[in-house]
Amino acid sequence: MPLTDRPTPRPIRHLGFAVKVLGTPGLKSNDARRWQSGPHLRVSIEYLARIFEYCDGIDVRMYRMSSDIAPYATHPTMPQFHDQVRECADDLAALGARARELGLRLSLHPSQYIVLNSPNPAVARGSARDLEVQTEILDAMEQGPEATVIVHGGGGYGDKVAALDRFCRAWEGLSERARSRIAVENDEDIFSVEDTLGIHRRTGAKTIFDHQHHRLNPGTWSGREADAANASLATWPDGVTPKLHYSSPRLDAREVTRGGKAKPGAPLLSQHADYIDPWTFDAFARTLRRPVDVMLEAKAKDLALLRLRKDLAMLDAKIV
DNA sequence: CGATGTCAAGGAATC
DNA sequence: GATTCCTTGACATCG
Numbered sequence: 001m002p003l004t005d006r007p008t009p010r011p012i013r014h015l016g017f018a019v020k021v022l023g024t025p026g027l028k029s030n031d032a033r034r035w036q037s038g039p040h041l042r043v044s045i046e047y048l049a050r051i052f053e054y055c056d057g058i059d060v061r062m063y064r065m066s067s068d069i070a071p072y073a074t075h076p077t078m079p080q081f082h083d084q085v086r087e088c089a090d091d092l093a094a095l096g097a098r099a100r101e102l103g104l105r106l107s108l109h110p111s112q113y114i115v116l117n118s119p120n121p122a123v124a125r126g127s128a129r130d131l132e133v134q135t136e137i138l139d140a141m142e143q144g145p146e147a148t149v150i151v152h153g154g155g156g157y158g159d160k161v162a163a164l165d166r167f168c169r170a171w172e173g174l175s176e177r178a179r180s181r182i183a184v185e186n187d188e189d190i191f192s193v194e195d196t197l198g199i200h201r202r203t204g205a206k207t208i209f210d211h212q213h214h215r216l217n218p219g220t221w222s223g224r225e226a227d228a229a230n231a232s233l234a235t236w237p238d239g240v241t242p243k244l245h246y247s248s249p250r251l252d253a254r255e256v257t258r259g260g261k262a263k264p265g266a267p268l269l270s271q272h273a274d275y276i277d278p279w280t281f282d283a284f285a286r287t288l289r290r291p292v293d294v295m296l297e298a299k300a301k302d303l304a305l306l307r308l309r310k311d312l313a314m315l316d317a318k319i320v
Numbered sequence: 321c322g323a324t325g326t327c328a329a330g331g332a333a334t335c
Numbered sequence: 336g337a338t339t340c341c342t343t344g345a346c347a348t349c350g
Contacts, residue, residue: 019343019344020343020344020345028344028345029344029345030344030345032344032345032346033345033346033347034346034347037346066343066344068343068344111342111343112341112342270341271342
């Protein structure tokens with residue numbers, strides 16, 4: 001093959017999936033019983049142990065745990081749940097040791113209710129507490145610096161400059177351990193890559209590049225997708241493999257007229273498709289200039305990962 | 321047993 | 336100011 005025909009490398013190390021396993025029935029991701037039934041982290045740990053072995057069995061080395069594995073651990077009026085991480089210290093250490101044996105890169109991604117930059121002090125304080133607990137879980141699992149807690153910038157409140165200021169102030173209130181675990185992800189309508197890079201410059205926070213969010217909210221980096229991705233990856237320290245989020249849009253979603261943003265009959269592009277489009281993924285991946293891990297956010301979860309892996313192999317073999 | 325409602329939590333947009 | 340949507344997985348309840 002002539003040199004000029006040699007394809008640009010695709011520097012992907014691991015592909016990962018989030019939370020739910022679809023490839024095998026019965027693998028739960030967390031103890032989701034109601035508080036009246038006394039759900040507990042130790043039950044979630046048993047579930048996770050099974051999921052980790054499943055991942056190993058299909059040669060998956062990256063997995064996002066449910067952010068609800070320690071139920072009600074930060075609930076303001078249910079202190080009986082607040083000691084779960086300490087109560088499970090030994091179990092978490094054992095589970096974490098297994099993850100290291102399997103070479104499984106782990107992460108946590110708290111829900112939309114975690115808003116560090118909320119102008120409501122109670123919300124901001126509660127969000128910080130939640131991030132601290134998520135950090136404590138990964139610390140108790142004795143995971144290295146590649147195991148991260150992912151958070152969004154939060155709300156815009158009609159004044160993004162002030163909202164970013166509040167985020168950076170809240171950041172200073174977090175523990176050193178939490179600050180080194182957390183990575184900030186660009187979202188689909190408020191904080192673009194430009195904003196997360198600004199947060200990085202002001203706080204040192206790592207950033208997560210979300211490909212679909214960037215397409216919906218490119219900010220001033222419109223048309224510079226590869227630049228945005230590589231700049232985001234560059235916020236990770238040397239020796240720590242960065243990661244990014246990738247998904248394909250769901251184009252057959254029901255029509256949406258809300259907010260005046262989408263025309264009647266137009267698909268809501270922010271929704272995730274069941275699977276990943278391999279050609280789009282391949283073209284994007286070849287613009288990356290640094291080895292990365294990719295968290296896939298597809299509705300078909302692990303099944304989407306397995307299909308993408310196979311599709312990429314087919315593309316590489318030019319059997320398509 | 322299958323279908324459907326509900327869950328601790330916020331924010332944004334609409335009325 | 337109140338209401339609805341966004342979005343997730345699995346429990347809880349209902350028929």
